[in-house]
Amino acid sequence: MNSIIRNIVPLGSLLVSVLALALAVWISPWWLILLLVTVPLLAFSLYDYFQKDWTITRNYPGAARIRWLAYDLRPFLRAYIVEGDLEGKPYPYEARNLVHARARGQTDTHPFGTERDVEGAEYQWVNHSIAPAEHPEKSPRVTVGNDQCAKPYSASVLNISAMSFGALSANAVEALNLGAKQGGFYHDTGEGGFSRYHQSHGGDIVWELGSGYFGARDDAGNFDPELFAEQASRDQVKMTEIKLSQGAKPGHGGLLPAAKVTEEIAETRKVPAHQDCLSPRGHKAFSTPAQMMEFAARMRDLSGGKPVGIKLCIGQPHEAFAVVKAMQKTGIYPDFVVVDGAEGGTGAAPLELSDHVGMPLIDGLVLMRNALVGAGVKDKVRLAASGKVYSGYGLAQNLAIGADWCNAARAFMFSIGC
Incomplete structure (x- = not known):
């Protein structure tokens, strides 16, 4: 009986093929x-029975493929049928729907x-005032650049976070x-370099340099000051940024496959x-x-005095304190620090790093803010937050x-159809 059940397909x-032939004759x-249905099923089943790569299909020829189909459909069935509006991770349906509605110019009221x-x-809220501003600023800006910076930049309170050309298509970047x-x-260009697609519409650019120094490197992978100065001095580049780590895979580096x-x-x-x-x-x-700090000062000089900052996901607290101490020791103050939360996303993060390495944004932001304030340098160094911001509430929080401003990546990806 067990053998019949395993080979039911x-x-x-x-049996149906033989019956169909008989009925066709009579x-x-x-x-x-x-x-047209039974012969392909029989062929697949015979292949499954004799192949030696997959145990489950050999034991359950034909029928085991239904299991594979269920696995393939599982994420879609959960997203469209099982999950509630507030249950999805990392973004629930409510969040995605809000971004899509605003991107399409549709109503976003609830x-x-x-x-x-x-x-x-887990409920969070913002305490309002009974005396709201009579004329609130419609487009608030933040001036970035301390007294060591010759060309301060007026930044929006919400900006596009780092996403590289290569990870994103040319059309997406444009x-x-x-x-x-x-x-x-x-x-923000991300660490993949300042491409011609970033330049096509003239939007303000923050050029991020990671450990690969892409777009500003020599053949050995070392920082090339001449290449950097050539790009960083462009009017479109408003600030430059040293990437130490990103939230989704802190301390991991990355690999863009040859293909x-x-x-x-x-x-x-500037790679082969x-x-x-x-x-x-x-x-x-x-x-x-x-x-x-000395490298940051060099970047600022090479860019013509534009603001320079660092971006990191907080790990060991003493390392964040050491960065702030280095500012005091050298007398060199970066113009801003971007704290990237461990909840950040990427297409190339091992699950262990994505799930369990690095501080979440709120914890990292509090620690870095307290370090800057405690060292008495917060008036010189602006602070930005990056991690799952998609609405005014996240910004306000x-x-x-x-934080002085926020950056968002996935919300903007949703808005262009990701």
Whole structure:
């Protein structure tokens, strides 16, 4: 009996095929149409029975493929049928729907009140004032640049976070930069270099340099000051940023496979085409916090005095304190620090790092803000927050904690159809 159950698909296909042939002979040739279904099922089942790569399909020929189909459909069935509006991770349906509605110019109002459990332990809210501003600023800006900076920049309170050309397509990069131009906010290049697609619409650019120094490196992968100065001095580049780590995979580096390193990407990054493109785990240009401050000052000078900052996901608290101490020791103050939360996303993060390494944004933001305030340098160094911001509430929450502005990546990806 067990053998019959395990082979129900091939046996059933064979039985129906024989029956269809008999009915075609005795009654009507139209019964042969059944063979269009049963013969492929029988062929698949016979292949499964004799192959030696997959145990489950050998034991359950034909039928085991239904299990594979269920696995493939599982994420979609959960998203469209099982999950509630507030349950999805990392973004619930409510969040995605809000971004899509605003991107399409549709109504974003919510009738009949909140669906959240306001008595629940996880509920969060903002305390309002009974005396709201009579004329609130419609487009608030933040001046970035301390007294060591010759060309301060007026930044929006919400901007496009780092996403590289190569990870994103040329069309996506162009769309994001056009949005930055129209919205009056900046577009962070990510560590993949300052491509011609970032330049196509003239939106404000923050050029991020990671450990690979893409777009500003020599053949050995070292920082090339001449290449950097050539790009950083462009009017469109408003600030530059040293990436120490990102929230989704802190301390991991990265690899763009050779198959994705096209001639165009190679030219942008200044790497050989059709070869693996490695982002090392650490920087070559400096190895201590003090050396990093000196490198930041060098970048600021090479860019013509534009603001320079650092971006990191907080890990060991003493390392964040060491960075702030290096500012005091050297007398060199970066113009801003971007704290990236461990809840950040990427297409290339091992699950262990994505789930369990690095501080979440709120914790990291509080720690870095307290370090800057405690050292008496918060008036010189602006603080930005990056991690799952998609609405005015997330923006207000981070600003209340101590951020001067916020960056978002996935929300903008949703808006262009990701």
